[in-house]
Amino acid sequence: MNSSVLAQKTCILATMIITIPMILFGWMNANNSRDRIIAEKEQMLLRIAASLELRFPDSYEGILKHSPQSANEQEKLLLLHKRLQPIIDEVAQRYPEYGMGYGMSTQRIAYYPYRQELFNRPISQWVLNAYDKQEFLLQRRAMSPTWGQPTMSLIYPLCFNGKMIGHIWVNAKLGDINQAIYFAWAQNLVILIITWLGLIFLLQxxxxxxxxxxxAFSASIEEKTDNFEQLTTLPELQPLRAAVIGLREGLEQEKDAVQNALLAVHQTLDRITDFFFALDREFRFIYINSKMAEMYRSVVVGQRIWDALPASRGFAAQFEQALAEQISVCYTAxxxxxxxxxxxxxxxxPHGLTVYMKDIHDQRLAQNQIKEQARLIDLVQDPIMMWDMEGTVIFWNGGAEKSYGWSKAEALGQNILDLIQTQFPQSLDKHMQELLEHGYWEGELVDSCKDGRRVVVKSHWTINKDVSGKVAAVFAINRDITEKRKIEEELARFDSLHTLGEMAAGIGHEVRNPLTTVRGYLQVFSYKGKFREYQEQFHTMIEELDRANSIITEFLSLAKNKSLDMECCNLNDIIRPLFPLLQADGFRLGHDVQLELTDIPNSCFDQKEIRQLILNLVRNGFEAMTSAGQVTIRxxxxxxxxxxVIRDTGTGIPAEMLDKLGTPFLTTKESGTGLGLPVCYRVAERHAAQIAIDTSAQGTTFYVKFNHSK
Structure with a gap:
């Protein structure tokens, strides 16, 4: 910056620094002058009021005591006016620029300047405030009827024996007060301007x-002359001159160092295997490294990038954004x-752009290959998952979404154990130890789905290692075998039923015949008189034989080769005749039975077996309810x-018993045979029906679904 310009700017700044305080001082002085003049006027109003108070007789009553008894109010006012007006005129001669007068309530008695038409005119209502407050009032913008213009007015109370009997008013025209204020301001302003001009002159x-x-000092520095010794006005610049000389020498050395460093940078950039170049603000090449020059032979320093590399025009927006917004931009092309x-x-x-281009061709091909592999994995129907060693899910394919219910967005980042709540055949630590020792693991697990279902999966786990050989993640492929396991369990149950049925068919008749003979003899003996004392024992033995016969009957119901007597009928017609019997059984046990039968089509049933199935399921419901409950047949x-549908309100079936239902001789009742449900499953099998169970602490529901085609 030119030294004279610097001096001028400094002078202007100093002028402003002086001017602003002087303006503030002038403003404050003007306010003080105004306040002083107003205070002087207020003092003068009080002095005049005090003078009028001293000249006032004792009271208005004292003036009127010599008036005729018959004088009316108007005559009394005239008498008071005649007595007090001379006092007002006397004081007004000394202070002709002030208005004044005596008053009583809102009535003028005597006043200056005197105007006849104002004599009977009431005084302003604000005067009455003095009577309420019993003290003087001062109003700075009161309209005066006597002067006919705004005034500063004082209301001064007149008291006699401690009581206010009237008032004195004194006022001064605001125009006179403002004139005095303006004159004082003018005087102060003239003094302030003269002082300011003197200071500015000296400062300039x-x-x-x-x-x-x-x-002169700047010129010596620019001309690089070191013999500038005359600094009379500013001797403080001598150290600065010496420092400038030292800095100039240092800059010369730094310049050489920068040039050497720049040369080293260029040599380094020429050795790198990636592409590097620099552009000015017009997008012209100002530097290209050797790799750039080797691969792009059309590029020349001084040429615009759009001309040398036409394909770059498609990315002009990125270059212009980086230059205009001064932000880094990165993209692939x-x-x-x-x-x-x-x-x-x-x-x-600020001077342009530097551009670094890295060859990522092989990396891009590898990424595309990985993406294609991931896409193919995503198409696999089996769940495929991957999680790191902390258990955080990092891959979740489409098969996992369909099988477990969680979308990829929901699963990624979650803990795998918290998400699917896997049940392991052994502890998790042993499981992971085996995986890390062998590098893989294979077996069956039980996982949870989003909707709460539990699924059995055949799982294959392998470990993934990073480039350093450290285990980084676990890769798992699961196959849902829940239905397969259910089918296997169903087949096993059917096999046991078939085996039991074959046994029942083989031995049922052989056992039943001797039991019938024994029961007959027991009945005969029970009727003989000499065995009368053993009647209770005979009755018990016959009941136990009947119970054994019932078990054999249920055994025979499991026979595989039992013939069916199928008839086309309505399931509701089978249920209705049974209803009274079921109600009686329920009433005897303290339970209720309800029917909810809807219109259903006819189908083929073995009525005897269906009745047995209904009886078994309803009686199982009765036995499952410990207190008064209800069984509903629908x-x-x-x-x-x-x-x-047969639903009870019992306590439900224990979870550990659900998978074993239908197994012969499986029972939780003290006197149960464990053959009731196997018979039901056998009847359902012979009718090509399926049995489903829904159980909870509020009760159990059996669904028997019979296939039907029109």
């Missing part, structure tokens, strides 16, 4: 001298010149099926 003279010396994928990073500076139709 001082800065002109400083400017001349700074100009395919170079048609060298037929490679490049990662292009643009770095801005039927309804759905597409392709007729459904029989």
């Amino acid at each position: 003279k001082a800065f002109n001298s400083i400017g001349q010396e700074l100009k 395919f170079s048609p010149t060298i037929l490679k994928w490049l990662e292009i990073s643009i770095y801005p500076s 039927t309804y139709a759905e597409p392709g099926a007729i459904v029989l």
Whole structure:
């Protein structure tokens, strides 16, 4: 910056620094003058009021005591006016620029300047405030009828024997007060301006001298002359001159060092195997490294990038954004010149752009291959998952989404054990130890789905290692075998039923015949008189034989080769005749039975076996309810099926018993045979029906679904 310009700017700044305080001082002085004049006027109003108070007789009553008894109010006012007006005129001669007068309540008695038409005119209502407060009032903008213009008015109370009997008013025209204020302001302003001009003159003279010396000092520095010794006005600049000389020498050395460093940078950039170049603000090449020059032979320093590399026009927006907003921009693009994928990073500076292009062709091909593999894995129907060693899910394919219910967005980042709540055949620590020792693990697990279902999966686990050989993740492929396991369990149950049925068919008749003979003899003996004392024992033995016969009957119901007597009928017609019997059984045990039968189509049933199935399921419901409960028998139709529903309000079936239901001799009752449900499953099998169970602490529901086609 030119030294004279610096001096001028400094002078202007100093002028402002002086002017602002002087303006503030003038403003404060003006306010003080105004307040002083107003205070003087207020003092004068009080002095005049005090003078009028001293001249006032004792009271209005004292003046009127010599008036006739018959005088009316108007005559009394005239008498008071005649007595007090001379006092007002006397004081007004001394203070003709002030208005004054005596008053009583809102009535004028005597006043100056005197105007006849105002004599009977009431005084302003604000005067009455003095009577309420019993003290003087001062109003600075009261309208005076006597002067006919705004005034500063004082209301001064007149008291006699401690009581206010009237008032004195004194006022001064605001115009006179403002004139005095303006005159005082003018005087202060003239003094302030003269003082300000004197200070500015001295300041200008001082800065002109400083400017001349700074100009000469700047010239000596620009001309690189070190013999500038005359600094009379500013001797403090001598150390600065010495420092400037030292800095100039240092800059010369730094310049050489920077040039050497720049040369080293260029040599380094020429050795790197990636592409590097620099552009000015017009997008012209100002530097290209050797790799760039080798692969892009059309690029020349001084040429615009759009002309040298036409394909770059498609990315002009990125270059212009980086330069305009001074932000780094990074993108990937395919170079048609060298037929490679490049990662292009643009770095801005006030003077242009530096661009670094990295060859990522092989990396891009590998990423595409990985993406294609991931896409193919995503198409696999089996769940495929991967999680790191902390258990955080890092891969979740489409098969996992369909099987477990969680979307990829929901699963990624979650803990795998918290998500699917896997049940392991052994402890998790042993499981992981085996996986890390062998590198893989295979077995069956039980997982949870989003909707709460539990599924059995055949799981294959392997470990993934990073480049350093450290275990980084676990890769798992699961196959849902829940239905397979259910089918296997169903087949096993059917096999046991078939085996039991074959046994029953083989031995049922052989056992039943001897039991019938024994029962007959026991009945005969029970009727003989000599065995009368053993009647209770005979009765017990006959009951036990009947119970054994019942078990044999249920055994025979399991026979595989038992013939069916199928008839076309309505399931509701089978249930209704049974209802009274079931009600009686329920009433005897303290339970209730309800029917909810809907219109259903006819189908083919073995009525005897269906009755046995219903009896077994309803009686199981009775036995499952410890207190008064209810068993509901319901039927309804759905597409392709007729459904029989038997629901109780018992305590539910224990979870550990659910998978074993239908197994012969499996019972939780002290006197149970464990053959009731196997018979039901056997009847359902012979009718090509399926049995489903829904159980909870509020009760159990059996669904028997009979296939039906129109």
